[in-house]
Amino acid sequence: MITKVLTSKNKEEYNSLIIHPVQTWDWGDFQISQGHTVYRLGVFDDNDKIVSAYSVSFHQVPKFKFSIGTILRGPEIDDQMIQQVTELAKKENAIFVKFEPNITYKIFDNLNNETVVSSKPQFNNLLSSPKVAFYPHTYLIDLTKSETQLLEFMHSKTRYNIRVANRYGVEVKEQTDDKGFEIYFKLLFDTTKRQGFYLHSEKYNRDLWKKLKDTGMVHIMLASYQNQVLSAFMIFKVGDKLFYPYGSSLDTNRQVMAPTLLMWEVIKLGQTLKCKTFDMWGCLGPNAKETENGFGFHRFKQGYGGQLIEYVGTYDLVINQNLYKLYNYTDKARWKLLRFKANLLKSFRK
Numbered sequence: 357m358i359t360k361v362l363t364s365k366n367k368e369e370y371n372s373l374i375i376h377p378v379q380t381w382d383w384g385d386f387q388i389s390q391g392h393t394v395y396r397l398g399v400f401d402d403n404d405k406i407v408s409a410y411s412v413s414f415h416q417v418p419k420f421k422f423s424i425g426t427i428l429r430g431p432e433i434d435d436q437m438i439q440q441v442t443e444l445a446k447k448e449n450a451i452f453v454k455f456e457p458n459i460t461y462k463i464f465d466n467l468n469n470e471t472v473v474s475s476k477p478q479f480n481n482l483l484s485s486p487k488v489a490f491y492p493h494t495y496l497i498d499l500t501k502s503e504t505q506l507l508e509f510m511h512s513k514t515r516y517n518i519r520v521a522n523r524y525g526v527e528v529k530e531q532t533d534d535k536g537f538e539i540y541f542k543l544l545f546d547t548t549k550r551q552g553f554y555l556h557s558e559k560y561n562r563d564l565w566k567k568l569k570d571t572g573m574v575h576i577m578l579a580s581y582q583n584q585v586l587s588a589f590m591i592f593k594v595g596d597k598l599f600y601p602y603g604s605s606l607d608t609n610r611q612v613m614a615p616t617l618l619m620w621e622v623i624k625l626g627q628t629l630k631c632k633t634f635d636m637w638g639c640l641g642p643n644a645k646e647t648e649n650g651f652g653f654h655r656f657k658q659g660y661g662g663q664l665i666e667y668v669g670t671y672d673l674v675i676n677q678n679l680y681k682l683y684n685y686t687d688k689a690r691w692k693l694l695r696f697k698a699n700l701l702k703s704f705r706k
Contacts, residue, residue, distance in 0.1 A: 357407075359440045362396040366406070370396055373409045376429035376458050377573060377592040377599055386567040387413045390560065393423070395444055399436070412441055414448040422679060425453030428489050432459050433477045438673060442481075445675050452680050453673040455482070456489050462666040468642040476668050485670040486684055491638030492669065495662030499598070499626045499634055506623065509661030514616060521579075521617035526586075528579045528621040536576040537565045540588040543604035575625065579618035586614035591622055598626035598634045619660060636662060 362370055367381045374380050384394040392415050399408040410430040414423040425445050431437075433455055445453050457477070462470045497506070507515055531539070541561055568574045573594060579587040587605035591598060600622065605615045626634050640654040642664060648654075658664075674680045 357436060358400045359397055359436055360400060362398045362409070366396070366398060369406050370398060370409045373406065375595055375597060377594050377601070378428050379411055379430055379458075380571075380573065380594060381411075382568055382571045382573065384411050384413070386564055389563050389567060391416065393448060397440060410437070412444060412453065414445075414450060417451070417683075421449055422676070423448045423450045424683075425450045425673075426456075426489065427453065428456045429458040430455065432457055433479065433482070433671070435479075438479060438481065441673060442675070445673065451674075451676045451683055453675070454485060454489060455671045455673065457668050459668045460665045461668040464642045464664040464666070470642070470666075474668060477671060479671075482671040482673055485672045487687065488670045490667075491640070493641050493664060493666050494638050495636040495657050495660070495664055497623060497634040497636070497660060497662040499623065499631050503624065503627075506661070511659040511661065514659035514661075517613040517616040518620050520611075521613040524581060524612040526579055526581050526612050526614050526617050528577065528618055530575055530577050530625070532569070532574060532576045534569075536578065536588075537569070539578060539585050540576050540590055540602075540604065541565075543585065543588045543606060544602065546606065547604040577618060577622055577625065579614040579621075581609050581612045581614055584609075586612070587618045589618060589622060591625070593626075593629055593631060596630065596632045598622075598629065598631040599637055600634070601637045615656070616659075619656075623660070634662070636660075639664070641666070 371381050377383055381396065384396060387394050392413050394411055394413045396411050397409065398406040401407050408431055410427055412425055412427045414425045416423050425441070425448065427441065441453055444450075455477075460473055461476060462472050464470050501509070530536075541558075544561070545555065545558075565574075573592050575591040575593065577589045577591060578585050584606075586609055587603070589600060589604075590602040591600055593599070600619075603615070623634060636657045639657050640648055640650060644651055644654050672680070
């Protein structure tokens with residue numbers, strides 16, 4: 357096997373092997389628009405055919421000559437990948453490269469009994485990362501089931517809330533165009549502002565839409581009540597998989613359960629699009645507690661009866677040991693400050 361850096365002529369082959377939105381060629385173009393350096397790599401067999409592919413993105417540390425590399429939701433890590441990425445990391449003056457494979461480690465049943473389905477990476481030069489990029493767990497919904505079966509697997513409260521939304525006459529439609537994006541983005545901004553969440557900049561969100569809107573990957577879904585949009589989701593489709601990365605809702609007319617119906621219609625959209633799996637993009641673990649940050653979103657996703665899984669984890673390939681320690685210390689302090697500011701603003705709004 358030989359690993360090569362790919363060019364635009366390999367885009368179609370590359371995308372045919374990718375199973376997660378943040379690894380697609382178009383997502384890489386979006387990363388480049390944000391000022392990052394992106395390498396797409398292909399692993400070729402003896403017949404010069406690409407059999408595996410992944411992207412590594414290098415983000416410049418502000419005001420310094422160093423960078424941080426990431427391979428998020430990529431393939432299984434092997435020696436050849438580490439060797440190739442190490443060479444690129446040194447070229448890009450990287451402090452470290454963060455690996456987060458899209459590989460399932462455990463699955464859980466309804467009683468939280470776990471089954472280990474793969475092993476964690478074991479490499480001497482990989483450290484368990486102190487900070488994750490994605491949630492370590494997610495819910496996966498099997499879209500090959502019938503609508504009746506999907507409803508049976510749901511929590512009874514979720515089924516009830518779907519019926520409530522229907523009785524109120526909540527309307528759901530897809531509007532994947534510039535107008536739909538503006539509606540979605542306004543709700544997203546209002547939601548994060550109200551709840552004190554961290555939000556990427558307006559430029560980030562608009563650049564993301566600009567780069568992805570014509571790829572066929574993105575779908576914007578809106579739920580309305582009495583001609584007012586109450587909830588909006590941005591959904592991604594890659595191959596036969598559907599993903600729910602971003603959602604927002606107003607804090608008004610909550611009794612009509614618009615987000616609950618919207619998610620159900622998204623699930624049915626996935627079936628229409630011939631998807632086999634719906635990845636809900638992250639949740640808390642099997643023993644989630646109401647006091648944990650993000651429990652509300654966890655419980656919302658849990659209600660749809662998906663399979664809870666745990667990924668193999670997040671690992672750092674350290675290139676510069678001293679700067680790695682300094683970076684983690686500084687980054688931890690920065691996020692503490694950001695959370696303090698967010699909580700302070702949130703308390704002022706109460």
